[in-house]
Amino acid sequence: MCLDLLRGFEVSCAGTRIPLPAGAQHLLAFLALQGVGGAQRITVAEQLWPDCTSWRAAANLRSALCRSRLLGGTTAIDSVGQRLRLAPAVRVDLHTAGAAAQQIFAGLDPLPASCAALVDALSGELLPGWTEDWLLLERERWDQTRLHALEALAHQLHRAEQYLAALETALTAVSIDPIRETAHRIVIEVHLAEGNLASALRCYQQYRGLLQRELNVAPSPRMTSLVKDLMRT
Incomplete structure (x- = not known):
């Protein structure tokens, strides 16, 4: 059983996609974000249906559970007393990508021959298009995790003189948050x-122009110091 939350919601069993109504999708996604401990039923109902009465929210939760507890012959949701949690047998792509980020923070030694799959996993947005309030903090947490992981990986590749891979990794981080320095x-x-001085200066000038247009601020002295000698020539 696979639950994908990055780049969009999808649940599949043995490679076959399982269509689900919105309530069941939200329930699975919410429990996936709660970790191994899960959450109390009343908390789940209140978070997923905040505009409903407690009775209506509880009824919606029961309906969503009926649609998502057993999928493709596999138990997707465990119920222990008043707690619900995603079953351990369900593989979540967000968890896999998060574990990869932790490995990067610890330092990859040795670096893999290709980091393309790793960078691709970290480039996925958490449930794009979803606007639920309970998702906002989790999305921000994931964005910060993947940005720091991509930057850490780019630094490691830079030190290993794998310059193309370092550039591709850093540019992936730039695409996620163009303002981040x-x-x-x-x-x-x-x-x-690499000795590409003109390219370095061009990148600095483009970023400086972006900051000026969007925020009316300048790059930090630390960044400016990288190219100050080039601007004097």
Whole structure:
């Protein structure tokens, strides 16, 4: 049983996609974000149906449970007393990507021959298009985790002189948050390490222009120091 939350919701069993109504989708996604401990039934009902009466929310939860507890012959949701949790047999792509991020933070030694699959996993947005309030904090948490992981990986690749992979990784982080300075600095550092001085200066000027247009601020002194000698020539 596989539950995909990155780039969109999908649940499948043995490679076959299982269609589910919105309530069942939200229930599975919510429990996947709660970790191994799950959550109390009343909490789940209140979070998923905040605009309903307690009676109506409880009824909606019972309906969603009927649709999602057993999928493709596999138990997807465990119920222990008043607690619900995602069954351990369900593989969640977000959890797999999060574990990969933790490995990066610990330092990959040795670095894999190709980091493309790793970068691809970290580039996935959590449930794009969903606007539920209970998802906002989790989405922000995931975005910060994947940004820091991509930047850490780019630094490791830079130190290993795998410059193309470092650039691709840093640019993936830039695409997630174009305003964030850290990834832009890595891009400039890689260009400088390769001797591509004009490319480094161009990247700095483009980022400076973006900040000026969007926020009316300048890059940090730390970033400017990377190219200050180039601007004097």
